[in-house]
Amino acid sequence: MTPHRVLVAGAGPVGLVAAAALAAEGIPVLVIEAERDLPDGLRASTFHPPTLDMLQRFGVVEAMVEQGLVCPTWQFRDRAAGPVATFDHAMIAGDTGHPYRLQCEQWRLTRLLRDRLAADPQVEFLYDARAAEVAQDSDGVTLTVERPDGTREPLRGAWLVGADGARSAVRKSLGIGFEGETIPELYLTLSTPFPFHDHVEELTNIAYISDPDEWFVLLRTASLWRVLLPTDANEPEEYMLSDARIEERMQQVLPTAAPYEIRHRTAYRVHERVADRYVAGRVLLAGDAAHVNNPLGGMGMNGGIHDALNLAEKLAQVWRGADPALLGRYERQRQKVAREVVQQQALRNRALLNQKDPATRQAFLDDLRATADDPARHRAHLLRTSMIQSLRDLEAVA
Known part of the structure; x- marks a missing residue:
């Protein structure tokens, strides 16, 4: 007998949004997490x-705003010349209930959702259980999980949502292709309490700094500034992450009299990949399990949350008797966004920041400046970069 529930592999933002949306439809859910508790690493913020409009239904946005940092504007800057174009979300106030970007670490959202779900008797959590392999038949899905001591346990459900990250065991177990490319440089992310906003003229809380030799990104959260630096992949990790090397690079970002206090440091490879399929029988992929991209523009986690809500809406209809073929539209819609919006915008951002040809680079910057100065283009740019336009365009995908 197949347990009358949906299995959700992965308790990150995508998995927990999917679980919350399914539970709101009266569907029993078992959330399976590989770690002993919810991950709290400094990842997307x-x-x-x-995305905030969508999350409003779960009653978590007010707390996220209290814990995070509201950023009405963001900008592109030239490392030598300063601000090039500043974009103001007030231009799209009529298109959203939240005309700003919110800088709030993703772990804050997952804990708020878990607190909400803990009161729902239809939702169970299983920790210390790493997804290992998947089998399915016409009646349901069996997800085999592996415990820390090496023992394995089969879990049965009617459907499985694979939200278990870029290295998804769910995706791999089903043999679903994950083609794409790997960006040649590593991304080094550092967090510091240093108040860049007090030392850099006209700096917004989110700033992309273009430079032909070394671009970088500054992102402010409620308590820290995050600095993203491209890094030569051939640089030995022990040297790359050493105090001396990080101090050298931070002094290049902004020279200071005193050394920088670094709270967190991590280096990672960046990929641009999209799964061949998001739907395989009774298994549905979402978030990083379905698509990964470079973080420039902040579209990865947001796109994953959009996946989760699109998927949950359609799966709820199927749960109540609709034709399972409806889930094919989920795949067509969300693959389109991953390929044509998320990846392309992230690649455009990287090309702009990293452009070395002086004439091409100047043309890029001039076009950005002209976009910010023209109200119609300014608004259209914000609709695209905020992902509102991609959600509207999905309605045309059959």
Whole structure:
């Protein structure tokens, strides 16, 4: 007998949003997490306006705003010349209930959702259980999980949502292709309490700094500034992450009399990949399990949350008797966004920041400046970069 429930592999933002949306439809859910508790690493921190609009239904946005940092504006800068174009979300106030980006670490959202779900008797959590392999038949899905001591346990459900990250065991177990490319440089992310806003003229809380030799990104959260630096992948990790090397690079970002206090440091490879399929029988992929991209523009986690809500809406209809073919539209819609919006915008951002040809680079910057200065283009740019336009365009995907 197949337990009358949906299995959700992964308790990150995507998995927990999917679980919350399914539970709101009266569907029993078992959330399976590989770690002993919810992950709390410093990963994504940017929430776009339509994502906040979507999360409003769960009663968590007010707390996120209290814990995070509201950022009405963001900008592109030239490392030598300063601000090039500043974009103001007030231009799209009529298109969203949250005309700003919210800088709030993703772990804050997952804990708020878990607190909400803990009161729902239809939702169970299973920790210390790493997804290992998947089998399915016409009646349901069996997810085999592995415990820390090496023992394995089969879990049965009617459907499985694979939200278990870029290295998804769910995706791999089903043999679903994950083609794409790997960006040649590593991304080094550092967090510091240093108040860049007090030392850099006209700096907004989110700033992309273009430079032909070394671009970087500054992102402010409620308590820290995060600095993203491209890094030569051939640089030995022990040297790259050493105090001396990090101090050298931070002094290049902004020279200071005193050394920088670094609270967190991590380096990671960046990929641009999209799964061949998001739907395989009774298994549905979402978030990083379905698509990964570079973080420039903050679209990865947001796109994953959009996946989760799109998926949950359609799965709820199927749960109540609709044709399972409806889930094919989920795949078509969300693959389109991953390929044509998220990846392309992230690649455009990287190309702009990293452009070395002086004429091409100047043309890029001039076009950005002209976009910010023209109200119609300014608004259209914000609709696209905030992901509102991609959600509107999905309605045309059959």
